[in-house]
Amino acid sequence: MEESGGESSIEQLTQQLAALTQTVQDLQGGYHQVQNQLQALTAAGGPPASAATPPDPSLNPVLTPLSAPKWGLRFPFFLENPSPGLTVSWSNVVLSSVTFQVAMTSLYDDPKRAETAEATLRTLQRGKRPVEEYVSDFRRYASDTERNEAALKHQFRLGLSNSLKDELAHVGTYFSKIISPITDLTSSLKSFHWSSEAQLAFDELKRRFTTAPILRHPDPSLTFPVEVDASKSAIGAVLSQRPVDGMVHRAQGSFKTFADRKLCGGCRTMRLLQLLPILWKGLFVLLVLGFVVQFLGKRLQESPPQTFTLLPPFSTPSTPTCQPSSHIVFLKTHKTAGSTVLNVLHRYGDRNSLTFALPQKYQFNYPSFFKVDMVKGYDEVNKTTYDLLCHHMRFNLPEVRKLMPADSFYFTILRDPATLAESSFSYYHSVSSAFKKAPNLTEFIAHPTHYYKPGENGNQFAHNFQWFDLGLDPDTPFNESLVRAEVRKIERTFQLVLLSEYFDESMVLLKEELCWDLDDVVTFKLNAREASTPLEERETEMLRAWNALDWYLYVYFNRTFWEKVERFGRERMDTEVRKLKERRQELVEICLEGSNPVRANEIKEKSIKPFQFGQEKIMGWVVKMDLEPSTRAWCVQMVTPELRYKDILGARQFPGAV
Numbered sequence: 327m328e329e330s331g332g333e334s335s336i337e338q339l340t341q342q343l344a345a346l347t348q349t350v351q352d353l354q355g356g357y358h359q360v361q362n363q364l365q366a367l368t369a370a371g372g373p374p375a376s377a378a379t380p381p382d383p384s385l386n387p388v389l390t391p392l393s394a395p396k397w398g399l400r401f402p403f404f405l406e407n408p409s410p411g412l413t414v415s416w417s418n419v420v421l422s423s424v425t426f427q428v429a430m431t432s433l434y435d436d437p438k439r440a441e442t443a444e445a446t447l448r449t450l451q452r453g454k455r456p457v458e459e460y461v462s463d464f465r466r467y468a469s470d471t472e473r474n475e476a477a478l479k480h481q482f483r484l485g486l487s488n489s490l491k492d493e494l495a496h497v498g499t500y501f502s503k504i505i506s507p508i509t510d511l512t513s514s515l516k517s518f519h520w521s522s523e524a525q526l527a528f529d530e531l532k533r534r535f536t537t538a539p540i541l542r543h544p545d546p547s548l549t550f551p552v553e554v555d556a557s558k559s560a561i562g563a564v565l566s567q568r569p570v571d572g573m574v575h576r577a578q579g580s581f582k583t584f585a586d587r588k589l590c591g592g593c594r595t596m597r598l599l600q601l602l603p604i605l606w607k608g609l610f611v612l613l614v615l616g617f618v619v620q621f622l623g624k625r626l627q628e629s630p631p632q633t634f635t636l637l638p639p640f641s642t643p644s645t646p647t648c649q650p651s652s653h654i655v656f657l658k659t660h661k662t663a664g665s666t667v668l669n670v671l672h673r674y675g676d677r678n679s680l681t682f683a684l685p686q687k688y689q690f691n692y693p694s695f696f697k698v699d700m701v702k703g704y705d706e707v708n709k710t711t712y713d714l715l716c717h718h719m720r721f722n723l724p725e726v727r728k729l730m731p732a733d734s735f736y737f738t739i740l741r742d743p744a745t746l747a748e749s750s751f752s753y754y755h756s757v758s759s760a761f762k763k764a765p766n767l768t769e770f771i772a773h774p775t776h777y778y779k780p781g782e783n784g785n786q787f788a789h790n791f792q793w794f795d796l797g798l799d800p801d802t803p804f805n806e807s808l809v810r811a812e813v814r815k816i817e818r819t820f821q822l823v824l825l826s827e828y829f830d831e832s833m834v835l836l837k838e839e840l841c842w843d844l845d846d847v848v849t850f851k852l853n854a855r856e857a858s859t860p861l862e863e864r865e866t867e868m869l870r871a872w873n874a875l876d877w878y879l880y881v882y883f884n885r886t887f888w889e890k891v892e893r894f895g896r897e898r899m900d901t902e903v904r905k906l907k908e909r910r911q912e913l914v915e916i917c918l919e920g921s922n923p924v925r926a927n928e929i930k931e932k933s934i935k936p937f938q939f940g941q942e943k944i945m946g947w948v949v950k951m952d953l954e955p956s957t958r959a960w961c962v963q964m965v966t967p968e969l970r971y972k973d974i975l976g977a978r979q980f981p982g983a984v
């Protein structure tokens with residue numbers, strides 16, 4: 327858990343518990359008041375108040391741990407009416423205990439509680455996003471009519487997750503039919519066209535989201551599922567019912583943040599919508615929640631902090647306005663600063679316990695097309711999904727979609743094909759048949775077709791390299807309308823295309839899109855060569871002409887990049903880039919010996935030595951030794967080379983695997 331201010335997580339948890347206990351007392355007070363009013367009414371001969379049915383003592387709730395979480399994140403406990411003969415349940419422990427403390431002590435001894443809570447914590451740590459938050463984001467977008475029109479459409483364009491579709495389907499009987507013109511747009515088989523039907527569906531959806539919900543009484547004869555959710559920074563529970571109409575009816579919800587950052591969607595205060603008829607059960611829910619808070623608190627206190635605490639924080643966290651993304655596809659193109667971007671993703675996933683779709687071995691069988699069976703741990707039957715997919719591959723969208731959640735954020739990075747070709751020539755000289763045949767770069771530039779034959783070994787490195795990585799044919803003759811059509815398809819898939827020449831601006835846009843913090847995207851340059859060969863202007867032009875498909879791609883996304891910067895605001899971008907550079911400098915001074923990268927042989931620590939390949943010297947960094955351990959761990963993460971970090975993540979994700 328991240329520290330906020332000087333308050334420890336356990337102190338915050340204790341406060342949460344105290345607040346919950348207070349709420350329980352309030353509920354008890356409310357219940358007695360209602361009882362008194364009922365008695366007064368009955369004594370006066372008035373009609374019994376149907377909304378305030380007193381709890382039936384025969385409805386003693388039972389807490390049942392589910393064998394497997396049914397809806398991903400949710401949720402381990404159900405309250406049910408017991409069958410005759412059922413033995414002691416936790417609820418009985420809670421309800422018959424003299425004090426809350428006594429009840430908690432008994433609960434700690436229950437082995438099932440520990441198992442279930444641990445499983446919950448594991449699932450929750452994966453950082454999946456609850457449907458409720460998605461929906462509440464939607465509501466927020468939808469109600470802010472003018473300004474967020476584009477944002478709402480964008481949400482649809484990203485694709486709706488299955489759980490969200492489920493949730494939306496419950497909003498109205500014909501709802502799924504209503505939105506089908508929009509959900510169809512997310513199909514990989516169709517191109518994205520915002521039709522008039524989509525607009526109508528969109529308007530209807532918006533109307534439904536912004537109209538008030540209708541309250542109804544819960545049915546005391548039915549089950550009340552308790553949905554519990556927690557992350558490192560918050561915990562929440564919702565009591566709901568799914569009566570015969572099949573719709574989810576939320577009865578009561580509580581959401582508490584442990585620290586005041588970034589949980590905009592969930593910063594809801596306790597709402598007691600239908601308090602009276604469920605008073606008795608509501609009381610129980612809060613007791614359960616209290617125990618979960620205590621338990622998680624104990625766990626968090628026991629586990630070592632995963633994030634740095636002694637580095638000075640960059641700035642006071644701002645008021646949250648968005649929800650951080652944790653489902654991400656990054657197409658790591660070659661020789662485009664992808665390793666530096668990858669380090670950002672490795673660190674973020676590592677610190678937030680996200681799951682990575684990792685290659686079985688070194689790479690996803692590059693240069694073959696990506697396939698799901700190349701992913702470690704992928705289970706065809708259970709359709710495993712992952713939070714992050716970010717290692718080198720030849721892109722293959724239908725296969726990627728099989729294992730990445732529908733709401734994943736797709737992005738990639740491009741570089742001017744001329745400088746990329748210069749880097750590629752030196753790096754892949756020994757593995758590309760075309761490069762091997764050419765006596766030097768100048769000769770290759772002068773007569774590329776003399777050396778290059780399509781399909782020969784390693785020749786993807788020598789011609790329209792980025793086009794190839796994107797899953798397209800690098801030897802397609804240039805035809806503007808066909809190329810434009812392909813590029814538009816790429817644009818529909820990737821929400822953001824970064825440029826390695828504008829790396830800092832790229833990181834600011836990325837941070838903005840993912841709703842991350844500045845510290846998440848601060849980097850040291852990785853995988854850089856000691857020296858490069860400067861290109862003459864004419865050579866640059868010739869390399870761009872030889873790689874015409876890549877050049878078209880680059881020019882197109884250069885334009886969209888700067889349009890994004892315009893929308894972001896030029897001045898704002900300048901300010902953010904300045905902050906990023908300042909923070910990088912600060913971290914250089916904290917973490918590194920010297921401010922320049924060094925050759926591998928000058929780095930004594932084996933785990934951070936840069937991987938060497940090809941003719942050139944690949945540079946790395948020396949991390950200061952005399953740092954406080956958590957600060958040092960942070961610094962080491964920032965310079966850990968790609969393959970080493972991949973192995974660390976693999977070992978964590980598949981403990982015991984060879």
Ligand SMILES: Nc1ncnc2c1ncn2[C@@H]1O[C@H](COP(=O)(O)OS(=O)(=O)O)[C@@H](OP(=O)(O)O)[C@H]1O
Nearest residue numbers: 660661662663664665666749829851852853854855
């Ligand atoms: N922050 C930043 N800004 C600009 N450029 C950067 C940055 N980080 C890495 N680089 C340059 O990217 C080149 C390495 O790219 P990759 O890491 O994608 O290479 S690889 O395909 O993973 O081997 C390599 O380029 P060359 O030095 O020309 O080979 C790096 O210098």
